[in-house]
Amino acid sequence: MNTRVQHSPYLVIGSFIVALLLTIVPIPDWAMHLRPQWLTLLVIYWCLTTPEHVGITAAWFTGLLLDVMTGNLIGAHALTQSIVAFVVMNIYQRTRVFPLWQQSLVVFGLLLFEHLIHFWIIGLTTDIHPGREYWLKPIVGLFIWPWLFIILGEIRHRLDSNL
16 A cells, blocks of 8 residues: 555646746835745745655756746856755755744745755856845744645645645
8 A cells, every 4th residue: 555645746736836926026125125935935845845756856946947038147047946955855855854944944944945056056157245134034034934834734735635
C-alpha cells in the first residue's frame, strides 16, 4: 500500500502563476518597496514542504520567467531563486520542525540573502544604487510567511483529503 501523500501538481503550478501575477500587477509607486517577494516565498514554501517535487530546477525556471516578465537582466532572478532553493533543500529537515515564528526568522534570513545577492547583481551590471527602502521587502516577507504557510497548508490538506 502506498502511504505517501499525493500532492496536486496543479496547486504548485497555480501558486507559482499567482505569485508571478502578484509580482507584476500594478501598484502605487509608494508601495513598490512593500511588495513581498512572492516568488521567493513560494520557492521556500514548496522546497520546504515538498522537496521531492519542487527543487532547484523549478526555482530556476520560475526565476527565469520572472526575469522575462519584469524585463530584468535574464538570469538574475533565476540565479537567486536557484541559490535560495539550494539552501532550503539543505536545511528543510531541520527547518520544517521549527515553530512557525522560528520558521519566519529563517525565511527572513533567506529573503534577505536573496535580496543581497540580487543587490550585488544590480551593482555589478548597472549604475543603479537602490536606497534604504530596497530592504523593506524581506521585512514584509517576514510578516507574510506565517499566513502564507497556514493558508497553503490548509489548501494542500483539503486537496490531499479529496485525492
